[in-house]
Amino acid sequence: MKIKLILWVALVSAIVISCAQEKTKKVIGKQKQPNIIYILADDMGIGDIGPYGQTKIHTPNLDALAARGMTFTQHYSGAAVCAPSRSTLMTGQHTGHxxxxxxxxxVEDKDGQVPLPKNSVTIAEILKDAGYTTGMFGKWGLGFDEGDPNNQGFDEFYGYNDQKLAHRYYPPYLNHNQELDSLEGNDWTHKVTYSPDKIRDHRLQFLEDNKDKPFFAYIPLVLPHVELISPNDSIFKMYDGKFKETPYTEDNKYTSDYGPNIVTYEYSPCDKPKATYASMVTRIDAYVGEIIAKVEELGLTDNTIIMFTSDNGPSPEGGTSPDFFDSNSKFRGYKRDLYEGGIRAPFIAVWPHKIAEGSVTDHVSAFWDVLPTLTEITNTKNPKNIDGISFLPTLLNKDVQKTHDHLYWEFNIKGGRKAVRKGNWKGVWNKMNLKGDKKGAFELYDLSKDVSETTDIASLHPEIVAELKGLMLSSRTTSKYFPFN
Structure with a gap:
């Protein structure tokens, strides 16, 4: 009888211990899966923030973020404009795929872009399947219906689906999952509720609501994409009167003011465009500071990865002054260009006790590398046919970092544009320039000697030209919606 009792007690003890160990495993597992916050500015140049040399615009929170983590000097956006750049990020595929x-x-003159197909595998879907709660707060631009964020892996979506609506900062509504959320006082005439602040409230609430489980917060900010408009608050007053201004008026192309005659997808006029643009970049910085403060308040700092970048180069439209602010730094070109200024992006990554503070890397990477990096971090599987390579070894300064044989971009405007980077060689092919003048010549640059792409040396290296032309042909598949002549 005594032996049976001892065996029974031992069995119960084993079960209790086993359950306790299993519970501990689950808790440890949750603690080991890091929270991920990916912040994406819109049309912000690499030179617009302090860590990359900006002197006229204040970005103290981004300066501090860079001091706490790693700054990339050779990171590239997915494309030279908004939607494809986001598509490369979500799918891990460059613009040829x-x-x-x-x-x-x-549909012309109707809301919504060409949708991301339902069979696409996105970062959000991968992380959601791995137990992450996923949220997207800001500008989507990858379509309604099958392309809607809720159908592409996001548990919660708040912001703009249609990127044409995102040309305006005082719209009457924003999207909240499958509902429209009316913005108080906004009616295309009156400007009461500044949409970026409303989006800010929802993303901070998301962090609060999900503090006890792993989360992925994708934060594609609308700022500083034109229209140029900012609340008349302390941030704007930092710059009001600081610069010599030329008002941007309704006489300019693609411009209309709020009121009964508003064309909603155009940009608003702006009396003080330089001060307004500077305030919009500093507002981004303030939002970043609020996110950092919330993470710290919730006690999540040590287990949270924060990444910050921009979707393409600076826009020269709507009254902006990229040359005045040196927004593209030392690089040639702007948004829509496949020169470095159109696609070279800032990238800062912070992960306490994992990424060395104040570190800088010249590793060559691009948006399509983010997906495999996050899958490696979370021990999940990559989808088939991605173009990305994880840069986790660079972040951790461990193991051997694989590198790309080449990087490829395409954009089918003005007859077509393509670019390839292989090593330090950069090939650019423009069928026409933005003015519609036929060009057609293949340009070659050596970025190790000419990072500003000032001197075309194609005639000196016919063998390199032939190789890069071949890569331009082999690096793409055909596209129904985006044909390439």
């Missing part, structure tokens, strides 16, 4: 390769309405 990703489904969305340009800014294109699905």
């Amino acid at each position: 990703t489904p969305i390769r340009g800014n294109k309405q699905l």
